[in-house]
Amino acid sequence: MPKKTFENLSDEKKKRIFDAAVQEFSNRRFSEASINQIIKTAEISRGSFYQYFHNKEDIYLYMITEISKSKMDVMGRTEEQNPEADFFEIYIKMFQEGLQWSRSNPDYYRVGLLMELDDSRFIHKLQAMAAEGLKSLSNLIERDKRRGLIKPEVDSQLVVEMLYTLNMNLLMKDFMSGLEENMEKRFINMVEIIRGGIARDKS
Amino acid sequence: MPKKTFENLSDEKKKRIFDAAVQEFSNRRFSEASINQIIKTAEISRGSFYQYFHNKEDIYLYMITEISKSKMDVMGRTEEQNPEADFFEIYIKMFQEGLQWSRSNPDYYRVGLLMELDDSRFIHKLQAMAAEGLKSLSNLIERDKRRGLIKPEVDSQLVVEMLYTLNMNLLMKDFMSGLEENMEKRFINMVEIIRGGIARDKS
DNA sequence: TTGTCATGTGACAATCTTGTCATTTTCTTG
DNA sequence: CAAGAAAATGACAAGATTGTCACATGACAA
Numbered sequence: 001m002p003k004k005t006f007e008n009l010s011d012e013k014k015k016r017i018f019d020a021a022v023q024e025f026s027n028r029r030f031s032e033a034s035i036n037q038i039i040k041t042a043e044i045s046r047g048s049f050y051q052y053f054h055n056k057e058d059i060y061l062y063m064i065t066e067i068s069k070s071k072m073d074v075m076g077r078t079e080e081q082n083p084e085a086d087f088f089e090i091y092i093k094m095f096q097e098g099l100q101w102s103r104s105n106p107d108y109y110r111v112g113l114l115m116e117l118d119d120s121r122f123i124h125k126l127q128a129m130a131a132e133g134l135k136s137l138s139n140l141i142e143r144d145k146r147r148g149l150i151k152p153e154v155d156s157q158l159v160v161e162m163l164y165t166l167n168m169n170l171l172m173k174d175f176m177s178g179l180e181e182n183m184e185k186r187f188i189n190m191v192e193i194i195r196g197g198i199a200r201d202k203s
Numbered sequence: 204m205p206k207k208t209f210e211n212l213s214d215e216k217k218k219r220i221f222d223a224a225v226q227e228f229s230n231r232r233f234s235e236a237s238i239n240q241i242i243k244t245a246e247i248s249r250g251s252f253y254q255y256f257h258n259k260e261d262i263y264l265y266m267i268t269e270i271s272k273s274k275m276d277v278m279g280r281t282e283e284q285n286p287e288a289d290f291f292e293i294y295i296k297m298f299q300e301g302l303q304w305s306r307s308n309p310d311y312y313r314v315g316l317l318m319e320l321d322d323s324r325f326i327h328k329l330q331a332m333a334a335e336g337l338k339s340l341s342n343l344i345e346r347d348k349r350r351g352l353i354k355p356e357v358d359s360q361l362v363v364e365m366l367y368t369l370n371m372n373l374l375m376k377d378f379m380s381g382l383e384e385n386m387e388k389r390f391i392n393m394v395e396i397i398r399g400g401i402a403r404d405k406s
Numbered sequence: 407t408t409g410t411c412a413t414g415t416g417a418c419a420a421t422c423t424t425g426t427c428a429t430t431t432t433c434t435t436g
Numbered sequence: 437c438a439a440g441a442a443a444a445t446g447a448c449a450a451g452a453t454t455g456t457c458a459c460a461t462g463a464c465a466a
Binding site for chain 1 (some may be wrong): 358395
């Protein structure tokens, strides 16, 4: 949590600092990011920084929170929109919306990917928290089991992990290389393979 | 390539340095690993180090090469052993052998995983080279297509990537958390899902 | 105008890092 | 044994990093 002194700042200055943080954390992993760079970009003094934030973790958390807010505004309502859609329809839709969001907020998106790459204690805690969010997905799979769409013996948690892993890997490659041409096609391809692997045999 | 002065060293000293490098690179990513730590562990002076190697990349490459040799001695013959086995049988066998190798050489194994996590230019080049090795796997899939075991429209390259990604993710988790109880079971579970997704419908 | 108080500042200490180089030590060979 | 070659050494330069702290500044109220 930023200190009270930070809250007191003008919106303009707060934004300047936030943007500087995004700039840094979207180019270097948390453990490699430098406060020096942030204060240089934000044009504040070293002393000020420590008057606003306790340390690097503090500003990172602040930034992540802000970004999450922004993402929540755009996404997170896919599930409610089509209550009748099956798991894979919803999942693909979510992917596409995520893609759209990442295209309009490339920096925020890069922050997220770099977070995935980090291996500091601190970041691992955050990742664990994020993983909680995946539970709702496995609930969807369970529902489709009851509907008779998915084999009952399938480990839904495992499937969610698989999809998440493959998804992340795909985004990561895109992020690193910049080529994303048939990314969506590849994504759907992968999802279809898994769907085929867990779908209940038609009979 | 290490300098000639390094080659001239006694086997004992070479091993001492190699072991020190393994110790460091199995605990920190390439970009974070410190030469200081290596020379301290190996008990050589700073000057000596630079008389043996050009820089950090140099010793890393040397170490990776040695590790690869050691792994090649143990693995890499799975495919030839059962020329009649189908792709998934071979793949699972490979995984199991790899697991065994990693258990008898945990440090080498950690080096490999940390390499996967790094994002420096240098390491990316190495990763690209390693990826070449995956081609032989997609050949196996192609063969199984011809055998009528796998749907002809499947993108074999994509399947290999999926398996590789999932595999890595599994190993990584194990690496981080230390719990590996039902790892093999989970692995087979995942592989079976993909197999089900690309297998030709029985008819 | 003056006193108070929140805020801004950058020099500083304390740690790191890599790569170099003049010097010393050890080895080898005539 | 003695001279010349090869190897080992660690101090050093030059560059980072984070967090602290004594002080400067400026706003606001009495």
